[in-house]
Amino acid sequence: MVVLAIESTCDETGAAVACGFGEPKAVEILSDVKASSAEIHAKYGGVIPEIAAREQIAAIIPVIQMAIENAKLTIDNLEAIAVTQGPGLIGSLLIGVETAKALAFAWKKPLIAVNHVAAHVFANWIRPSTGSDTVAQLHSGTPELPAVALIVSGGHTDLMLLSSLTGWKWIGGTRDDAAGEAFDKAARAMGFPYPGGPMIAKAANGAKLELPAEMKLPRPMIYEDNLEMSFSGLKTAMVQQIANGRWHMDNDEDKSMLAHEFNQAIVEVLVKKTMMAVERYRPKCVLLAGGVAANALLREGLMKAVIEAGKVFFMPDLKYCTDNAAMIAACALLRPDYVDPLKLQPNPGLEIS
Numbered sequence: 001m002v003v004l005a006i007e008s009t010c011d012e013t014g015a016a017v018a019c020g021f022g023e024p025k026a027v028e029i030l031s032d033v034k035a036s037s038a039e040i041h042a043k044y045g046g047v048i049p050e051i052a053a054r055e056q057i058a059a060i061i062p063v064i065q066m067a068i069e070n071a072k073l074t075i076d077n078l079e080a081i082a083v084t085q086g087p088g089l090i091g092s093l094l095i096g097v098e099t100a101k102a103l104a105f106a107w108k109k110p111l112i113a114v115n116h117v118a119a120h121v122f123a124n125w126i127r128p129s130t131g132s133d134t135v136a137q138l139h140s141g142t143p144e145l146p147a148v149a150l151i152v153s154g155g156h157t158d159l160m161l162l163s164s165l166t167g168w169k170w171i172g173g174t175r176d177d178a179a180g181e182a183f184d185k186a187a188r189a190m191g192f193p194y195p196g197g198p199m200i201a202k203a204a205n206g207a208k209l210e211l212p213a214e215m216k217l218p219r220p221m222i223y224e225d226n227l228e229m230s231f232s233g234l235k236t237a238m239v240q241q242i243a244n245g246r247w248h249m250d251n252d253e254d255k256s257m258l259a260h261e262f263n264q265a266i267v268e269v270l271v272k273k274t275m276m277a278v279e280r281y282r283p284k285c286v287l288l289a290g291g292v293a294a295n296a297l298l299r300e301g302l303m304k305a306v307i308e309a310g311k312v313f314f315m316p317d318l319k320y321c322t323d324n325a326a327m328i329a330a331c332a333l334l335r336p337d338y339v340d341p342l343k344l345q346p347n348p349g350l351e352i353s
Ligand code: KG4
Pocket: 010, 120, 152, 153, 154, 155, 156, 179, 180, 181, 183, 184, 195, 196, 197, 198, 201, 290, 291, 292, 293, 294, 295, 296, 321, 322, 323
């Protein structure tokens, strides 16, 4: 099946064309186009929903046109239209959903509703591009189930057990801030623009020194025998250290060392809790997903731990970690949820399933 997928949950407008092949299905991306208003939001230190939605109205039709053109296909070749139903910002979701409904109705194509968070996980079924970092060398197939998935994005930090493509169970996650949210809040406290995760990861790269024990940040809940996490206290501890004058944010070396320590603290907790889930549930594979999956320390750290535990590790190509329409297409191809084009409504609080 050839599907056109539309994604508009936050500050990005995406459209992708993809097809599925083989059994279990692998997903081939024929085109993937993205317009982002992130540069505008950077000035405000976060996404302004009204601005995001206005930019999306202007971008959505050209982005869809370009996705079909780049795939070298015509409207006749499309067999279904997929769109993100939620979770996300209501104004942004409405633009994607209403556009998809209108196109499905006018072009007489079936409409598929997609859960954005589940779609992040389905990015692991996309065939890696040749020449991509370590992803292509990890494996040549698609994930075998059962699998444990670590989903780390701006709004989510969850551990899920996937027994089948449709049988998902929440087994752990954060009690408060999501990992991406913690990165973004910490970055703001350090004076970095939004989105903060990539800025902290980049600044951390320059740091060489290990910190003395008294300067270390906490690794919240790391030794607790459960799959729960908490990241809000970690950010508070960091803000306190800055307020106490231990770190000077006008000094690049201080900034780099603090970024390194913060990055390390989050990644250590994520790796430890995922490996605890692996011990408990003994899956065949471990899947990494979500915007924070673009973090190099997390990619390397989790890959090493999973391989040492004798399991198969999957992570998406970097370009399919942060929000994109290719993953929406992947979810639609693997787990199609057909809906009535006249009835679909966006759901900003949609739970993962
Ligand atoms: O999945 P995503 O694109 O959007 C949501 O669905 O939330 O995730 C965005 C989050 C942001 O919080 C961003 O700071 C974080 O992913 N992020 C990173 C990195 N790249 C993006 N966090 C840490 N390291 C990165 N390299």
